[in-house]
Amino acid sequence: MSDKLEITITKEQGRIDKVLSEKLPSYSRSQIQQWLKDGLVLLNNQQVKANYKVRAEDHFIINIPEEKTLDIKASDIPLDIVYQDQDVAVVNKPQGMVVHPSKGHPDHTLVNALLFHLDHLSSINGVIRPGIVHRIDKDTSGLLMVAKNDHSHASLAQQLQDKTTLREYTALVHGNIKHQKGTITAPIGRSKTNRQMQDVVEDGKPAVTHFTVLEHFTDFTLIKLQLETGRTHQIRVHMKYIGYPIAGDPVYGPKKTLAGNGQFLHAGVIGFNHPVTDQWMTFEAALPEIFQKTLANLEKPIDF
Template identity: 70%
Template structure:
């Protein structure tokens, strides 16, 4: 059963997430932001957005959901470990695998497999995300770095934040991109229309994606993409925004598309500085079989 809290604004000013975080000492700001995302915070019966500026007399009602208990179990799931040492591992995640457990995916995730195959994982994140430094979507395949201890985790996370790590993707998109290269600079945040989607919005977080055309087909283009930032669904949202949505994307792409198991998006290249040795490491993963077969068919049809 949900717990209900009520907060009445007196003299406080500013964004609702900051004000509620200050008033509700038992909860973190990130928890409050999650409630806002889930429309669990209402004002006069209407869901409130995180950037809403509070006014004197505002009466907020918060429905705090009962926490769902997630138990982590090691599962003997096949895993392609590209590299590992005492500090970290690099995994080639298959398409269709969720990275860590959540309410909708309590098991059969990459984390469950990591617990079985690796002896140690960092503890910086919450209990359901041990070792996870960054994520890729369930239906995106390719390379992920995993930290085995907290020192490695902090180093790898800092490299991501400082934009010194290298992440390149290959995607098949609808349409024919006429120019050879481009950069998409457009802020991304939760969609105002559909709260389950991301979108380019004016008050979103900065997001930058660079792309290079690799190959053109009649109705599709194969592109290489390099991330400068790591927003949720960044490549999928940015390519849709410029009119070239990913083939097979069930959320941001058209209904009439290529047959597959989700978007044709593969994290093919991953580079970073080793947290202990300082060595520059670069790893590359080949395209999944279905991706390669689809390209062969497109070449044949052309």
């Protein structure tokens, strides 16, 4: 059976989704928006839309859906678990692994491995994405937060939405970036010419990427990137947009590039407040072996 919450508005103002997310900190705003979309939030027995502006004395009944039983098959796939406790886990996803099952990848995903190695996973994202709070691309390696219960999931999702998490990447890009630091602010949405790709488009969602140059090579630059937003393919799209595509990227980069297993992009640092203790936690993962070997074999510029 689903849980039922009753909330009366006193002095709060603004959209119902924002107000409820503030009054129910255990649930993310995106989760509350889904409840509104599903007709689970009622005012005077009438469904409420997400843009409804609350008024004093409004009395809402919220039918919180029951957690779904997870039915994706657990698989004994090797998994690098960097940290775990009863609420959260941090895993180091290898390059080439899809995060969750889909029509094209029904198994052998990170989710299949998580179900085998971890005792509990949150159910907020349904049976296909248990525990998954955020994603990285198949051919991007690195760290991911995993929620082991719904309270933790809501907290981590809210931190992502509030932009208080730390997500730091290392990438090898084509060309020599002249500036030591930079910020790319350009909206991202589905490409107008290829629906399978993302692109910088005028009506896209806001996207901000910060970068710092770490090292120059003859034809490449090693950079550190920090995400302020988390759009699909954000780093890959933004670096292509400014003329320095990720090396090895089969979609957004040159066809002839360095040999490897996909783009040279690694989510090496992640930080967040623990959902229960509120303690700030930071984790790091070294570059994959193929990334390290590639860097060791690159030519250094004589003068830059």
